[in-house]
Amino acid sequence: MGKLKPWSSFAPPSVLLLPTGYYIAGGALAVAFSFLTLALLPPAALDRFWRRRLSLFTVSDHPRTVLSLLSFAGFVLLIATGLFGSRDPLSNPLPLVIWTLLWAGFTLLQGALGDLWSWLNPWYGPWRVASRVFSLRTDEADPSRLPKWLGYWPAFVLFFGFAWFELIDPAPDDPSRLAFAAGIYWLLSFAAICVFGYGDWSRRGEFLTVFFSMVARFAPLQREKGRLHLGWPGAKLLSASSLPASGTAFLLLALSSVSFDGLSKTFFWLGLFGVNPLEFPGRTALIGIGSFGLVLTFILLAAVFALAVSLGQRLAGDGQPFEKAAGLLVWSVVPIALAYHIAHYLTALLVDGQYALVALSDPFALGWNLFGTADRMVEAG
Known part of the structure; x- marks a missing residue:
């Protein structure tokens, strides 16, 4: 699908191998399903369903x-x-x-x-x-x-x-x-x-x-x-x-x-x-x-x-x-x-x-290893 941030030193370029048509089809199906749900289910029942909630504890x-x-x-x-x-x-x-x-x-x-x-x-x-x-x-x-x-x-x-x-x-x-x-x-x-x-x-x-x-x-x-x-x-x-x-x-x-x-x-x-x-x-x-x-x-x-x-x-x-x-x-x-x-x-x-x-x-690039992750290998795969 193209490079990620070609203007930046952040993250090496990456390529998404799934065909673009799959993304478009998935998005279209999600939108279609949403409209069908709204069209077929009674509005009052939907409203009551979505407003249900469970009380947990005091913060x-x-x-x-x-x-x-x-x-x-x-x-x-x-x-x-x-x-x-x-x-x-x-x-x-x-x-x-x-x-x-x-x-x-x-x-x-x-x-x-x-x-x-x-x-x-x-x-x-x-x-x-x-x-x-x-x-x-x-x-x-x-x-x-x-x-x-x-x-x-x-x-x-x-x-x-x-x-x-x-x-x-x-x-x-x-x-x-x-x-x-x-x-x-x-x-x-x-x-x-x-x-x-x-x-x-x-x-x-x-x-x-x-x-x-x-x-x-x-x-x-x-x-x-x-x-x-x-x-x-x-x-x-x-x-x-x-x-x-x-x-x-x-x-x-x-x-x-x-x-x-x-x-x-x-x-x-x-x-x-x-x-x-x-x-x-x-x-x-x-x-x-x-x-x-x-x-x-x-x-x-x-x-x-x-x-x-x-x-x-x-x-x-x-x-x-x-x-x-x-x-x-x-x-x-x-x-x-x-x-x-x-x-x-x-x-x-x-x-x-x-x-x-x-x-x-190693926030100041002084060779520290405060959290034990300074030598971690970064993988883009």
């Missing part, structure tokens, strides 16, 4: 601050390795942890196990400490200090910047470059938390928290009022309230950015601009093309989604406002985005995840 909030502080300490150490460790992205843990373990792997955990990010968020613990030292308000349910008209647009803009850095920037896996970008982002987000409050900024401004909380709605494990419940995957999406236009745009961007990542590596896309993939000119030469494609993919997906919602409302005779209908139906993008995210990054996770185990044992 205390007390360890949350400690876990967050440990996560923050780990983040600081990773920034140090980016600044002072190996220049090789496959030997430095910072790019491997951020691009592979966090972005590729942790998204999978959020979708499978629930909102783990709320416990490991590297801003929560420092905010709790700062609030005690400087007598800041600590109630996450405080009245909003972030203007309501902004909606999710701050998170949308920051997510777009993140996607641009990952997909378009000439060297997103350069350890020192990534260390500066991640460190500055943490400081800016912490400043925003101090100004607008942790609860409001994390819900509508900090893009990782917004993205992970939306993905976590698909998980079968859900925590409500301190109690853990086991339900069907995606069941919590049924009770999700309608998102504003900014929230709809955010979820569509999450899907379109990963879609463009796949499209941008194809012979078709590069051929449109006269680029020979076998003589890849490097990411610097494709900044303009990549930026255009990232924006265009979002616009096209948003247009197709808006058209589908509008036609659906007409066919169903739905009289509610378009924005409300779109804000409800966009939640159906979550399982699609999650499944594609996993499929897209699975090879990188399996291969680069092994490099991460090696690098974490």
